[in-house]
Amino acid sequence: MTGRHRIAACCLALALGACRQTVVFDRADGSLPDDLADYCLDGDRDVLQYTQRPPNVIVALDRSSSMNAPFGAVTEIKAALATLDDVSARYQTSVRFGFVEFPGVVSTAYCSDDYRCCAGRVTPPFSDYQAFQFAAHNCDQPSFACATTSDERPTAEALRACFDAYAQAGSPKGNRYVLLVTDGAPTCGGSGCPAQTMVGNLRDANVMTFVVVLGNVANNACLRDMALAGGADTKTSPFYHSAISPETLSATVSKIVGTIAEDACTLELWDPVTDPDQISLFLDTARIARGGPNGWDFADKDRSWITLQGAACEQLHAASAGALDVYRCSVHR
Numbered sequence: 243m244t245g246r247h248r249i250a251a252c253c254l255a256l257a258l259g260a261c262r263q264t265v266v267f268d269r270a271d272g273s274l275p276d277d278l279a280d281y282c283l284d285g286d287r288d289v290l291q292y293t294q295r296p297p298n299v300i301v302a303l304d305r306s307s308s309m310n311a312p313f314g315a316v317t318e319i320k321a322a323l324a325t326l327d328d329v330s331a332r333y334q335t336s337v338r339f340g341f342v343e344f345p346g347v348v349s350t351a352y353c354s355d356d357y358r359c360c361a362g363r364v365t366p367p368f369s370d371y372q373a374f375q376f377a378a379h380n381c382d383q384p385s386f387a388c389a390t391t392s393d394e395r396p397t398a399e400a401l402r403a404c405f406d407a408y409a410q411a412g413s414p415k416g417n418r419y420v421l422l423v424t425d426g427a428p429t430c431g432g433s434g435c436p437a438q439t440m441v442g443n444l445r446d447a448n449v450m451t452f453v454v455v456l457g458n459v460a461n462n463a464c465l466r467d468m469a470l471a472g473g474a475d476t477k478t479s480p481f482y483h484s485a486i487s488p489e490t491l492s493a494t495v496s497k498i499v500g501t502i503a504e505d506a507c508t509l510e511l512w513d514p515v516t517d518p519d520q521i522s523l524f525l526d527t528a529r530i531a532r533g534g535p536n537g538w539d540f541a542d543k544d545r546s547w548i549t550l551q552g553a554a555c556e557q558l559h560a561a562s563a564g565a566l567d568v569y570r571c572s573v574h575r
Contacts, residue, residue, distance in 0.1 A: 247518060269460055270381045281571070282522075282569070282571035283559045286345040286571070286572040287402050287569055287570065287571050288513075288569065288570045289513055289567060289568070289569060290512065290513050290515075290521075290547070290568040290570055291511075291512040291513070292509040292510060292511050292512060292568055293509065293510040293512070294508075294509055295416065295417055295420070295505065295506070295507060295508075296335075296336055296337060296338050296417070296505070296506045297336075297337055297338070297412050297417035297419060297502050297503065297505040297506060298337075298338045298340065298341040298367040298383075298417060298418050298419065299337055299338070299339050299340065299367065299419045299420070299421050299499070299502060300339075300341065300342060300364065300366075300367065300404045300407065300408075300419070300420050300421070301326060301339060301340065301341050301342070301374075301378070301420075301421045302342050302343075302344065302361075302397075302400040302401065302404060302420055302421070302422045302423070302424075303322060303323075303326070303341070303342070303343050303344075303378065303423050304322075304343075304344060304395060304397070304422075304423060304424035304425060304426075305319060305343045305344065305345065305381060306344075306345060306392060306393060306394060306395045306425075306426075306429075307393045307454070308393065308395075308425055308426060308454075309322070309425055311425070311457070313456065313457070313487070313488060314487050314488045314489075315488070316488060318425050318456045318457065318491050320418075321371065321456070321488040321491055321492075322423050322456065322491065323378060323379065323382075324488070325491050325492045325495045326339075326378055326423075326495070326497075327375055327378075328376070328492065328496070329374075329495055329496055329499045330371040330375060331371055331372050331497075332369075332499075332559070332560075333499055333500075333503045333559055334371035335506075335558075335559065335561065335562065335563045336503040336506035336507075336558070336559045337502060337503050337506065338367035338369060338498060339367055339368060339371060339374040339394070340364065340365055340366045340368065340374070340407070341363040341364070341365045341374060341377040341378050342361055342362055342363070342365070342400050342403050342404060342407075343361070343362040343378075343380075343381065343400075344360075344361040344362060344395070344396050344397065344399060344400035345359065345360060345361070345362075345392045345394055345395070345396050346360050346361050346362025346363065347360070347362070352409075354502050355404065359396045359399065359403070359430035360396060360399055361396055361399040361400035361401075361403045362403075363399075363406065364403045364406075364407045365377045366407060368440060376387060393429075394429050394430050395424065395426060395427070395428055395429045395430065396428070396430035397422070397424060397427075397428035397430075397437040397468075398430065398432075398436040398437040398439075398440050399430065399439055400422075401420065401422070401440035401441060401444065401451070401548070402440050403463070404444065404449070405440060405444050405447065405449070407444055408444070408447060408449055409447065415448070416448065417505045418447075418448065418449045418450075418482075419449065419452065419474075419502055420444060420449060420450070420451040420452070420472075421451075421452050421454065421495070421498065421499070422451060422452065422453050422454065422468075423454045423456070423495075424453075424455060424456070424465075425455065425456040425457045425459065426455075426457075426459060426462075426465075427459075427462045427464045427465055433466070435464035435467055435561065437464065437468050438464060438467040438468045438471050441453075441468045441471040441472045442471045444472070445471060445472060445473050450473045450474045451468070451471075451472030451473070451474060452472065452473055452474045452483060452498050453465060453468050453469040453472060453474075453475075453482040453483060454482070454483045454484075454485060454491070454494060454495060454498070455482050455484050455485070456486075456491060457484065457485075458486055459484070461479060461480040462480070465480070465482050466479075466480050466482060468482070469481040469482035469483075474498075480515070483498065503555075503559055504555060506558070506559070507549060507550040507551075507554075507555035507558055508541060508547060508548070508549045508550075509547065509549075509550075509566075509568070510546060510547055511545070511546050511547070511548060511568065513570075514544075514545070514546065515540075515545040515546075515570070518540060518545055520570050520571050520572070521568065521569070521570055522568075522569050522571065523538050523548070523550075523566065523567070523568055523569075524566070524567045524569065525554070525557055525558060525565055525566050525567075526561055526565045527559055530550070530554050530557075534551070534552075535551055535552045536551060536552035536553035536554055537550075537551060537552075537554055538550045538551065538554055539551070548568070
């Protein structure tokens with residue numbers, strides 16, 4: 243972000259912290275893109291304020307001992323962390339990432355065996371992707387107590403922790419997701435598949451869950467049912483997202499987060515628009531064409547919402563925060 247932009251951020255708190263959920267942009271110093279004056283034919287022009295609501299994702303990462311298995315040239319856990327580092331940096335202006343690991347060493351109201359069947363502590367979605375990466379790599383540091391040698395996989399407890407975080411007063415009510423990364427079926431939580439119940443509870447609270455399974459895992463019934471309950475299944479058997487190599491893991495998670503990031507490409511305008519032809523969008527001073535699969539258009543008949551499609555949406559992800567401007571011209575070419 244340059245000095246040409248002012249960002250006013252409204253923060254909403256989760257259970258253990260706060261993060262920016264609604265972002266309002268306008269241009270503070272009156273400077274204009276080079277070709278805007280020409281577009282507006284020197285007529286009156288207004289900067290339209292808009293609200294952007296970045297999606298929130300809590301990553302639930304399996305750190306059971308099986309995640310130390312070879313996975314290509316690295317281990318499963320190293321491949322997972324490298325992928326999360328990559329996507330969080332790529333979508334740093336569009337997605338807010340939170341984190342919980344399992345098993346963890348923090349006792350909760352739901353389990354008492356600190357080192358085997360408990361999830362870790364949830365960190366809420368961060369506006370700073372580097373803070374997310376720090377949380378994800380905590381267990382890489384010798385000074386942190388992490389249950390990395392446990393062979394238990396308390397998936398249901400991790401999902402319950404995500405549910406509780408999103409259920410806190412003041413937490414965001416829309417654009418909410420869980421990204422579960424694991425290499426096998428849950429091993430804690432009781433008989434049956436309690437993790438499926440927790441995924442269903444999340445879905446009832448308007449939180450979609452993506453289930454990503456590393457390695458050559460057979461068509462596991464519990465993982466299948468979790469994927470189907472999460473509202474984000476692959477539509478074909480085994481229904482969860484399968485990754486059998488670091489390359490397929492990277493591609494799979496990148497596609498999932500890219501889909502989630504599309505939420506940030508829909509903007510709510512603060513002012514009514516009577517003449518749609520008077521509106522122009524500029525990203526880093528370059529005008530975005532209206533219409534087509536790679537442009538922008540109004541998302542509703544009242545013209546209070548704008549959606550960027552295809553390449554325009556991808557360009558918004560890559561741009562600095564506040565780089566998109568919406569102008570209204572009284573006279574235009």
